[in-house]
Amino acid sequence: MAARAPDNNPKALSAKESGSANGSAGGNRTTSGGADAAISGAESDDDADENITESTAAAGESGATEKKKKKKNKKKKKTKKAPTAQTEPPSVLVSQLFPNDTYPRGEEVEYSNENRYRTTNEEKRHLDMLNSDFLSDYRQAAETHRQVRQWAQKNIKPGQTLTEIANGIEDSVRRLVGHDGLSEGDAIHAGMAFPLGLNIDEIAAHFSPNSGNKTVLQHNNVMKIDIGVHVNGRIVDSAFTMAFDPMYDNLLAAVKDATNTGVREAGIDVRLGELGGYIQEAMESYECEINGTTYPIKPIRNITGHSILHYSIHGSKSVPSVKTNDTTKMEEGDVFAIEPFGSTGKGKVYDQGEVSHYALRSDAPKVDLHLSSAKSLLYSIKKNFSTLPFCRRYLDRIGHEKYLLGLNHLVKSGIVEDYPPLVDQKGSYTAQFEHAIRQAPLLGVTAAAASLALYLQIRPTRSDVQHVPEEQTITRARTRVEAGKDQSSADAKAPEDELPYSMDAFPGGRQFNTIYGTIQVFEWGPENGEKVLMMHGLSTPCIALGDMAKEFVKKGCRVMIFDFFGRGYSDTPNDLKHDARLYTTQILLVLSSSPLSWTGSSAFHIVGFSLGGSVAVAFAAYHASMLRSVTLICPGGLIRTSHISPRSRFLYSSGIIPDWFRLRILHSSLEPRHGAPSADVPEQVKDAEVDFDDVPIAADRHGVRIGDVVRWQLKNNDGFVSSYLSSLRSSLVFRRHDGIWRVLAEELRRRRTTNAPPGLPSGRICLITAESDAIVVKDELVEDAEALLCRESVEMRVLKGGHEIAVSRGKDVASIAMESWDRKH
Numbered sequence: 001m002a003a004r005a006p007d008n009n010p011k012a013l014s015a016k017e018s019g020s021a022n023g024s025a026g027g028n029r030t031t032s033g034g035a036d037a038a039i040s041g042a043e044s045d046d047d048a049d050e051n052i053t054e055s056t057a058a059a060g061e062s063g064a065t066e067k068k069k070k071k072k073n074k075k076k077k078k079t080k081k082a083p084t085a086q087t088e089p090p091s092v093l094v095s096q097l098f099p100n101d102t103y104p105r106g107e108e109v110e111y112s113n114e115n116r117y118r119t120t121n122e123e124k125r126h127l128d129m130l131n132s133d134f135l136s137d138y139r140q141a142a143e144t145h146r147q148v149r150q151w152a153q154k155n156i157k158p159g160q161t162l163t164e165i166a167n168g169i170e171d172s173v174r175r176l177v178g179h180d181g182l183s184e185g186d187a188i189h190a191g192m193a194f195p196l197g198l199n200i201d202e203i204a205a206h207f208s209p210n211s212g213n214k215t216v217l218q219h220n221n222v223m224k225i226d227i228g229v230h231v232n233g234r235i236v237d238s239a240f241t242m243a244f245d246p247m248y249d250n251l252l253a254a255v256k257d258a259t260n261t262g263v264r265e266a267g268i269d270v271r272l273g274e275l276g277g278y279i280q281e282a283m284e285s286y287e288c289e290i291n292g293t294t295y296p297i298k299p300i301r302n303i304t305g306h307s308i309l310h311y312s313i314h315g316s317k318s319v320p321s322v323k324t325n326d327t328t329k330m331e332e333g334d335v336f337a338i339e340p341f342g343s344t345g346k347g348k349v350y351d352q353g354e355v356s357h358y359a360l361r362s363d364a365p366k367v368d369l370h371l372s373s374a375k376s377l378l379y380s381i382k383k384n385f386s387t388l389p390f391c392r393r394y395l396d397r398i399g400h401e402k403y404l405l406g407l408n409h410l411v412k413s414g415i416v417e418d419y420p421p422l423v424d425q426k427g428s429y430t431a432q433f434e435h436a437i438r439q440a441p442l443l444g445v446t447a448a449a450a451s452l453a454l455y456l457q458i459r460p461t462r463s464d465v466q467h468v469p470e471e472q473t474i475t476r477a478r479t480r481v482e483a484g485k486d487q488s489s490a491d492a493k494a495p496e497d498e499l500p501y502s503m504d505a506f507p508g509g510r511q512f513n514t515i516y517g518t519i520q521v522f523e524w525g526p527e528n529g530e531k532v533l534m535m536h537g538l539s540t541p542c543i544a545l546g547d548m549a550k551e552f553v554k555k556g557c558r559v560m561i562f563d564f565f566g567r568g569y570s571d572t573p574n575d576l577k578h579d580a581r582l583y584t585t586q587i588l589l590v591l592s593s594s595p596l597s598w599t600g601s602s603a604f605h606i607v608g609f610s611l612g613g614s615v616a617v618a619f620a621a622y623h624a625s626m627l628r629s630v631t632l633i634c635p636g637g638l639i640r641t642s643h644i645s646p647r648s649r650f651l652y653s654s655g656i657i658p659d660w661f662r663l664r665i666l667h668s669s670l671e672p673r674h675g676a677p678s679a680d681v682p683e684q685v686k687d688a689e690v691d692f693d694d695v696p697i698a699a700d701r702h703g704v705r706i707g708d709v710v711r712w713q714l715k716n717n718d719g720f721v722s723s724y725l726s727s728l729r730s731s732l733v734f735r736r737h738d739g740i741w742r743v744l745a746e747e748l749r750r751r752r753t754t755n756a757p758p759g760l761p762s763g764r765i766c767l768i769t770a771e772s773d774a775i776v777v778k779d780e781l782v783e784d785a786e787a788l789l790c791r792e793s794v795e796m797r798v799l800k801g802g803h804e805i806a807v808s809r810g811k812d813v814a815s816i817a818m819e820s821w822d823r824k825h
Contacts, residue, residue, distance in 0.1 A: 103139035137234040162209040195391035197226030207421040208356040233311035239434035254286030254297040255342040259433040262338040277323030298347030345428025357419035359389040364415040373406035474517040475572040475719035500708040517571025521562040525553040531604035535612030541568025548810030572719025578726035580618035601758035609806035614732040621743040625759035631817040672707030748793040766820035
């Protein structure tokens with residue numbers, strides 16, 4: 001055991017040299033009793049000097065003379081500068097990186113509506129100030145968690161043993177808080193709040209390698225990493241899942257979405273049973289294909305999130321992952337761990353395997369212990385861990401040997417509780433993401449905004465929800481204002497100053513108001529012609545399909561095109577997910593706005609490009625009877641997630657960084673630049689023959705390119721970036737789950753039977769793909785579409801070109817679509 005540095009020593013041991021430090025867990029409150037040299041394996045210079053002084057002082061007069069000589073010859077040491085950055089692996093005290101307890105606060109969120117008084121009430125603000133000292137402990141723990149977590153995510157690789165991973169993470173936590181836990185009671189001041197969880201595949205929780213475990217992480221494993229950090233008993237509990245094979249992406253995405261939904265919907269007065277329903281709905285909307293088999297993602301019903309108390313990881317309240325009848329409410333000051341688990345198995349876990357986790361029961365009975373080994377072990381547990389969970393490796397670490405008999409006796413006596421591994425069906429895969437939140441009385445700090453694990457979240461009271469004013473839920477498209485100005489001064493404008501997309505770009509323009517905001521629609525062509533509804537891509541408004549629309553009209557069709565929410569001249573409902581449900585609703589609103597009838601059996605044809613293609617699939621799956629045909633052009637929804645770059649995974653993820661910061665980054669990245677990914681092709685692709693942004697928006701407007709329209713939207717439609725991001729996060733672009741495609745497959749199959757229901761005659765769709773599309777890859781699209789819809793349901797056509805064919809070859813696409821109608825009718 002290394003010497004304890006004096007409390008008044010102004011030069012605490014360097015964490016970089018010693019691996020630990022004197023000083024407090026949270027600044028200057030608690031001093032370390034840890035053995036500094038034991039962590040690093042080396043003594044600091046200050047320790048060496050102190051040893052010299054002590055040894056010479058014990059000698060006689062000659063020793064004193066020798067001491068003077070040593071002091072005289074000793075060179076003056078240079079004062080070391082305090083570290084300003086973390087090392088790899090983490091070793092610098094967090095308290096040194098953030099002097100005077102100035103730890104990151106995270107994103108603060110004020111109350112709104114009927115709970116506004118919490119922010120404005122002077123008494124509430126004063127009480128919050130009086131009771132906020134402990135937040136520094138939370139913030140220190142959260143910052144420690146963040147730094148260790150980031151290091152772990154970068155460095156964990158297949159081929160490492162679980163013991164190696166566990167020791168690396170746990171030792172890093174101890175170094176960063178300055179408490180190595182080797183001296184009696186040191187781990188109670190700060191350190192690991194519970195044993196590191198390393199749960200592989202069907203093992204969902206409560207596994208940590210015991211001494212001697214030689215399990216090696218494999219490339220095909222799915223591993224949950226559950227880290228708990230505490231400072232003075234204030235516990236931050238957060239977890240994440242790592243998988244190295246992209247076939248597990250949907251499993252991870254489902255659980256991450258469910259976790260973020262739980263965090264978003266949590267708040268003061270929220271009933272826990274209802275919160276579980278929101279989590280369940282988010283998770284069950286996903287499917288995952290693993291080794292050719294598609295699995296629905298199920299929430300694990302008998303693992304719950306939980307409240308967290310001082311020095312107690314499991315409080316009395318539970319946060320389910322499914323809807324229940326629990327009417328317990330979240331209350332002011334509560335701290336919760338929101339941690340849904342998802343599974344490809346049964347969605348239910350059982351106790352199975354060798355136990356590693358234990359904890360002293362706070363309500364332990366008074367039992368007369370007859371085993372001396374149990375008595376001594378109990379004394380050590382109380383002194384070193386108190387009610388914090390521990391594992392066998394922790395007992396080994398502080399010098400215990402041959403303790404299993406005594407430990408089992410404590411478990412049987414009800415004094416210590418054991419936590420066996422929780423395991424789902426063998427061969428299944430489970431995933432976990434977790435955040436801790438606090439229901440603050442005044443302000444909320446979304447800790448993920450500062451990459452912390454702790455959330456201090458504010459939510460309005462939900463027991464008496466009031467209608468939010470429309471102006472707060474709809475982002476108005478300033479493009480309409482700019483277009484009005486442009487038209488009022490059209491005579492004074494030079495041709496090059498014209499808007500890239502004007503409000504009179506096509507005949508039959510109209511704007512109509514809905515509860516979701518104003519929608520821009522164009523409808524023209526013979527009133528008795530075949531009706532065609534057309535839908536554009538991810539970033540370009542309906543003007544991109546102008547040439548195709550004109551070709552349909554030229555051939556006698558009645559055409560209707562419109563701007564999706566947040567694009568072109570349409571407003572954005574900013575409080576709703578831009579998913580298949582919202583876009584289906586928008587289609588129905590657009591149809592109802594026409595002076596002609598667009599409803600009834602086999603009423604119209606639907607044509608969708610890119611994002612519009614996946615929207616068309618969703619509409620057709622549930623409104624097949626209304627359709628005469630479905631034509632998909634380079635559709636989204638089946639783009640394999642392997643095409644998502646690591647940068648995009650980070651940027652589009654819903655829980656890693658705050659949305660306001662994410663939107664700022666996304667706004668900049670969507671700005672058209674030569675050689676950069678296009679907004680409609682969100683990944684950089686080396687094989688693209690044409691820069692999508694450089695494609696002319698219409699055959700008769702070669703001076704206006706797709707990039708010009710995107711740039712115009714970025715400048716003038718404030719809802720564009722948020723609607724773009726929300727659409728990307730749904731399953732409408734990348735292949736995240738196949739449920740809707742399977743529903744459509746069944747509808748098509750029914751229409752190839754004898755007693756076929758109305759709509760979609762012949763039970764086939766027309767799928768048009770591009771030979772050189774580098775994002776909706778032809779071979780992948782054909783394979784996946786035929787697998788999901790079956791070969792009999794798909795008429796495949798291939799055109800030369802890239803993802804831009806709906807824009808640059810609109811006439812050809814219209815001709816192919818109409819040829820497919822003739823074959824079906």
